[in-house]
């Protein structure tokens with residue numbers, strides 16, 4: 037099939053950037069979205085033009101590097117699918133496709149579709165860990181964890197840190213990302229001792245990084261390629277309220 | 283970081299003040315429905331309130347503070363959210379947010395304007411002095427005749443229209459706000475959210491019909507002097 041692409045091109049962080057039109061001829065329905073972009077880039081390179089810069093790594097939906105808004109939806113809007121796992125068979129011959137980077141003040145654009153997501157690392161570093169000795173290997177069952185708690189924590193830990201929740205949010209809030217970190221650790225016995233300090237530090241970091249405030253649009257859950265539930269934001273809220281109590 | 287600066291702290295303040303405002307709105311609707319008991323109903327109710335004396339003023343100041351906090355933090359949060367969002371996607375499709383959730387600041391500011399008008403109209407008797415209770419003769423039991431004031435007011439089409447329109451904005455604000463404060467307090471385990479959202483819309487609809495029934499029944503002459 038033949039497609040028309042409108043791709044966000046921006047030379048660097050200071051450049052204003054604009055959409056540019058490209059043709060993508062002979063696209064195979066079995067290609068992934070990023071493979072289609074690879075083909076477009078190959079032509080650009082051969083003709084001496086600057087290829088479209090985009091982030092990617094595993095291309096199998098687990099690393100969280102790919103980060104592209106396709107036709108107004110982060111990762112293209114297919115349920116629980118990263119854009120690297122989005123296949124061209126979901127498009128029709130002759131379609132126009134708008135391809136843009138995550139746009140949020142906290143995610144400055146580096147080049148074209150590549151944004152700097154270190155703000156998410158700053159939130160993680162503020163409290164998304166447990167402090168413990170790393171010396172000897174502890175007994176496997178020294179700390180018992182119930183099956184429901186383990187499942188709950190694993191559901192929260194599914195987050196791959198891609199930032200689609202921020203890109204989808206009308207307020208550019210990173211509350212789903214922060215919520216699942218807080219919830220994951222608060223659900224486990226190892227995370228309890230630092231729970232109060234953690235929720236405060238991580239939500240402060242969220243604000244200081246320039247993300248917006250959550251107003252419960254729930255758009256993040258719809259954008260998340262892992263379908264992370266906003267119940268983890270409710271859990272963060274509970275943990276925050278608990279942190280205020282003596 | 284202070285509670286009043288924290289992103290979640292302020293969200294909780296919005297929810298607490300929102301919940302108090304919603305509670306007030308429910309009690310206010312119950313009180314207003316005494317209009318269906320005629321002059322005896324609402325005039326007696328109004329007299330009861332007035333006889334509370336200083337308590338009324340304590341309550342008014344409390345509501346003013348709650349309303350003020352809700353408005354100030356609502357505006358501050360909205361401005362921050364706009365600053366955090368460059369908002370220059372060429373194509374942007376929202377699938378989970380809705381009209382009500384996206385227009386909270388608009389419905390909120392319309393409600394603020396309405397509350398100012400409502401107080402000028404029924405509390406301070408400034409906007410339509412000719413039909414205000416303070417200018418009307420007292421009723422047979424020498425109580426201020428609130429019933430006549432309400433009926434004469436809502437017989438004017440423009441006044442009824444303002445009240446009905448304002449209640450549509452109240453519906454929008456509460457249809458998102460009700461489930462929002464429940465999520466903010468943390469009472470959502472995942473599957474409960476869809477039910478909460480339905481309850482929220484239903485609750486807002488009850489408020490809408492409850493409030494607009496009064497001007498509508500009056501304008502159609504079903505409730506009359």
Ligand code: HEM
Nearest residue numbers: 251296297300303304353356386390391394459462463466
């Ligand atoms: C009639 C009175 C009002 C009622 C009953 C009411 C109720 C509520 C409720 C329950 C919420 C949800 C709180 C949450 O959990 O986040 C809310 C949010 C909000 N309200 Fe109001 N409100 C009223 C008036 C106003 C006014 C006058 C404004 C004007 C600025 C306003 C602006 C907002 C905004 C911007 C939000 C969203 C903020 C957020 O969720 O963080 N409201 N309101």
Ligand code: SF4
Nearest residue numbers: 195196198199201260
């Ligand atoms: S919560 Fe979902 S959308 Fe947000 S960073 Fe994690 S995986 Fe990506």
Ligand code: FES
Nearest residue numbers: 095099100102120
């Ligand atoms: S490239 Fe790793 S998730 Fe898409």
